[in-house]
Amino acid sequence: xxxxxxxxxxxxxxxxxxxxxxxxxxxxxxxxxxxxxxxxxxxxxxxxxxxxxxxxxxxxxxxxxxxxxxxxxxxxxxxxxxxxxxxxxxxxxxxxxxxxxxxxxxxxxxxxxxxxxxxxxxxxxxxxxxxxxxxxxxxxxxxxxxxxxxxxxxxxxxxxxxxxxxxxxxxxxxxxxxxxxxxxxxxxxxxxxxxxxxxxxxxxxxxxxxxxxxxxxxxxxxxxxxxxxxxxxxxxxxxxxxxxxxxxxxxxxxxxxxxxxxxxxxxxxxxxxxxxxxxxxxxxxxxxxxxxxxxxxxxxxxxxxxxxxxxxxxxxxxxxxxxxxxxxxxxxxxxxxxxxxxxxxxxxxxxxxxxxx
Amino acid sequence: xxxxxxxxxxxxxxxxxxxxxxxxxxxxxxxxxxxxxxxxxxxxxxxxxxxxxxxxxxxxxxxxxxxxxxxxxxxxxxxxxxxxxxxxxxxxxxxxxxxxxxxxxxxxxxxxxxxxxxxxxxxxxxxxxxxxxxxxxxxxxxxxxxxxxxxxxxxxxxxxxxxxxxxxxxxxxxxxxxxxxxxxxxxxxxxxxxxxxxxxxxxxxxxxxxxxxxxxxxxxxxxxxxxxxxxxxxxxxxxxxxxxxxxxxxxx
Numbered sequence: 060x061x062x063x064x065x066x067x068x069x070x071x072x073x074x075x076x077x078x079x080x081x082x083x084x085x086x087x088x089x090x091x092x093x094x095x096x097x098x099x100x101x102x103x104x105x106x107x108x109x110x111x112x113x114x115x116x117x118x119x120x121x122x123x124x125x126x127x128x129x130x131x132x133x134x135x136x137x138x139x140x141x142x143x144x145x146x147x148x149x150x151x152x153x154x155x156x157x158x159x160x161x162x163x164x165x166x167x168x169x170x171x172x173x174x175x176x177x178x179x180x181x182x183x184x185x186x187x188x189x190x191x192x193x194x195x196x197x198x199x200x201x202x203x204x205x206x207x208x209x210x211x212x213x214x215x216x217x218x219x220x221x222x223x224x225x226x227x228x229x230x231x232x233x234x235x236x237x238x239x240x241x242x243x244x245x246x247x248x249x250x251x252x253x254x255x256x257x258x259x260x261x262x263x264x265x266x267x268x269x270x271x272x273x274x275x276x277x278x279x280x281x282x283x284x285x286x287x288x289x290x291x292x293x294x295x296x297x298x299x300x301x302x303x304x305x306x307x308x309x310x311x312x313x314x315x316x317x318x319x320x321x322x323x324x325x326x327x328x329x330x331x332x333x334x335x336x337x338x339x340x341x342x343x344x345x346x347x348x349x350x351x352x353x354x355x356x357x358x359x360x361x362x363x364x365x366x367x368x369x370x371x372x373x374x375x376x377x378x379x380x381x382x383x384x385x386x387x388x389x390x391x392x393x394x395x396x397x398x399x400x401x402x403x404x405x406x407x408x409x410x411x412x413x414x415x416x
Numbered sequence: 417x418x419x420x421x422x423x424x425x426x427x428x429x430x431x432x433x434x435x436x437x438x439x440x441x442x443x444x445x446x447x448x449x450x451x452x453x454x455x456x457x458x459x460x461x462x463x464x465x466x467x468x469x470x471x472x473x474x475x476x477x478x479x480x481x482x483x484x485x486x487x488x489x490x491x492x493x494x495x496x497x498x499x500x501x502x503x504x505x506x507x508x509x510x511x512x513x514x515x516x517x518x519x520x521x522x523x524x525x526x527x528x529x530x531x532x533x534x535x536x537x538x539x540x541x542x543x544x545x546x547x548x549x550x551x552x553x554x555x556x557x558x559x560x561x562x563x564x565x566x567x568x569x570x571x572x573x574x575x576x577x578x579x580x581x582x583x584x585x586x587x588x589x590x591x592x593x594x595x596x597x598x599x600x601x602x603x604x605x606x607x608x609x610x611x612x613x614x615x616x617x618x619x620x621x622x623x624x625x626x627x628x629x630x631x632x633x634x635x636x637x638x639x640x641x642x643x644x645x646x647x648x649x650x651x652x653x654x655x656x657x658x659x660x661x662x663x664x665x666x667x668x
Contacts, residue, residue: 297517
């Protein structure tokens with residue numbers, strides 16, 4: 060059984076990267092489309108397919124006043140939420156895939172190495188300081204600042220202060236996350252208003268339940284700019300799997316490539332955290348599944364992770380909305396429930412291969 | 417293809433690693449012999465262009481290496497470096513494919529050109545029939561041979577080898593040295609460092625003797641490999657060199 064599945068995997072692995080891309084994109088996109096349709100339909104209020112189509116067709120020729128209850132639900136609640144799920148899925152899984160290559164470490168992920176927590180501290184501080192109401196852009200900007208500080212700290216721990224080992228990266232990330240979480244707790248304890256407190260709690264276990272179109276408009280341009288950059292750099296990321304000297308002798312400007320990748324993934328992660336809170340482990344689950352199917356070529360892994368990541372988040376958000384409907388489960392809680400055991404499994408497997416080596 | 421070094425100095429933490437080195441490397445098969453810490457690796461890194469000398473000039477094919485772009489440099493100079501990276505999860509084919517990076521054509525969606533180059537590289541080192549296996553299962557010696565295949569896929573005129581046979585057992589060391597000679601016969605210039613004159617005696621037609629960052633001798637291998645030169649370059653005491661079989665020099 061195992062040998063059969065391995066042979067089939069090799070068959071797919073031996074396809075040219077273009078064929079792999081084509082095949083898997085079509086597969087992911089069709090499943091995502093199905094899930095989106097299912098997701099738009101379901102919720103506390105069930106709306107049938109014909110009516111959804113009708114609502115979508117009528118967007119253009121209906122004025123604000125004539126919009127009924129069901130179109131409100133579809134256009135202003137479910138649709139932005141599903142689109143945001145897609146964008147967050149792309150951001151987190153691509154960031155994870157890039158960070159694993161960047162740190163030469165299969166366990167790297169924005170939530171595990173502390174970038175997500177750093178971004179959350181930035182976001183929360185802007186609320187606590189009251190500056191978030193100045194402009195829509197203040198909170199995401201603070202999130203990016205927090206994320207970039209965390210990212211460079213981890214980068215320093217992992218490259219500058221000695222050898223880049225699995226343990227130092229994960230322990231460094233853990234230290235940053237714990238530090239960030241205690242800062243957030245401190246801010247919560249210091250805040251007197253209940254409303255402020257509960258809005259801060261949102262960043263500890265993220266979710267999409269309060270999505271508005273504003274959130275979509277914030278994340279969309281960041282994805283639009285960074286995703287093509289990262290796909291363009293995926294070939295260079297392949298070479299980073301080798302030692303720095305080997306990568307340099309292949310003509311790669313190693314430090315410039317690292318800097319661009321680090322900034323770009325931090326921007327993606329921080330903005331995703333700013334609009335949806337910390338949704339952990341997506342960046343580790345998705346790229347690992349993709350690599351298992353396609354092999355390590357990042358020219359395939361990056362775009363397919365983007366597609367599978369959005370599929371995964373649309374699916375988990377659908378579960379979050381519907382399992383205990385009308386009560387919702389936080390999306391971040393579901394991904395952690397799935398992700399933590401997966402992470403432990405990878406860690407054990409990683410240790411055994413290290414021992415064998 | 418030729419290297420020309422002019423007054424190369426390299427300092428690290430105020431310590432002189434290379435001292436005023438001026439030499440032309442035009443021969444097809446060159447060895448660099450020296451004790452541990454004599455500056456062999458630094459010399460190779462400077463030749464490969466990944467390390468810039470503190471002062472002095474390196475010319476490759478009459479052009480200043482400093483003014484050749486990273487990618488153009490990588491199309492001409494291959495470098496099998498000494499530090500061994502652990503790469504897991506790649507098949508042999510996928511690993512060797514990394515070597516095609518400088519010559520990659522983004523419009524070659526089907527990898528037609530690349531796969532020919534990769535298969536040829538794997539064929540030369542004798543690993544073509546195992547190309548779908550994972551590198552995780554290779555022994556240290558096989559991995560070193562695969563690393564050479566990766567640099568072959570880079571399709572360069574020159575390949576630098578830094579201590580290619582250290583850490584290898586006799587059989588694999590022999591495989592690597594006959595591979596290097598095979599590359600010479602394919603018209604590729606090779607520059608090989610080692611601290612072991614027995615290896616270089618086999619591989620290289622010309623030999624450069626390095627001691628404390630200074631070139632003490634350069635010429636035909638049989639002229640450079642004299643008893644006196646070895647004793648001087650490695651600072652051997654009588655109790656050391658009494659252990660070296662003097663027959664090793666006779667057949668030179």
